[in-house]
Amino acid sequence: MVSLMLQYLILLTCTPLLIFILHIAATRVFMRYKFDMPNQVIAIICSFVGHVPMAAALWMVYLRYLTTSVELVWTVIYGLIVYNILAYCYFHIFNMSDTARRVRILYEIYNSKQLKESDIVSLYSANNMLDSRLERFLSMKQIKFSDGRYLLNRKYFYYVAKIVAGWGRILGFAPPQAVYHRTKQ
């Protein structure tokens, strides 16, 4: 007999699966009703919505049997932390399928059986890469296009980029924009 706590942990481990099922349903609903929303935003919405069924399931399986409020509070905090980290992992894997250059190049080669480097460039060029990212930033309203110039609109992704660049600096990597500028020079 699996203990109640183990059942609680097994349910928490199913977080990516739960979000994936919600995501499958959500993408179809959004496409059917033609809601124009970036794929990343839909995945984030599914992660937030997933808190509700997961909390209900965890309550039924384990939380309602806890006897003291201290135990309940710490178990809920633990559950929230693990759920949100696993949701972040799901988001990352989905985002890779959507935006990773390596996945796109791999797909193009797989789809054509074999490709020359020049063929890869014609199917997926730096311009494609740049335009798809700018388009994504514009649809997520992170940037705006005004008088022929791209300007920062919301600072959320900019701060995320700053944090990642800072983390890279701690590990001894150069900041992303510096790498591109330096390589050009």
Place this chain on the structure above:
Amino acid sequence: MLLLFIILPFLFIIGYWVLEWFEFLPSIIPFTLAEWSAIYLLHFALSFAYILSYPAIEAVSPSLAISLMIGDSNPQGMLHEDLVHVFDDEIVLEPRIKDLVEAGLIIRSDGYFMVTSRGIPFVKCFILLRRLLGLPIGKG
């Protein structure tokens, strides 16, 4: 990274728990199997998130670079040409192709690139993911 963050801690916990169970070790840390599992699940989730985030730094994400460049250029902003000038095929594609070759996911033969037997399940997973979600293949 998988070995360091995921496999070794798992083997350590299993090893410790087994040794303690058969009383080869005195019970220094009196945790039950469920409590060890809770510790490992938290450790696994944190480690996996770290491993997934790491390529964004190592492979120098162009999304991060674009965001930082536009953010740092405020309030004047950036022209499209300025960005095109920074990102070209040599910088954007060639290192990623090299990464794929080094990871053994593609090989180069007679000037042509082909997906290896190791790369096929990898790409099929992403195709299946997109298909189940009802989405076309990502733009990259």
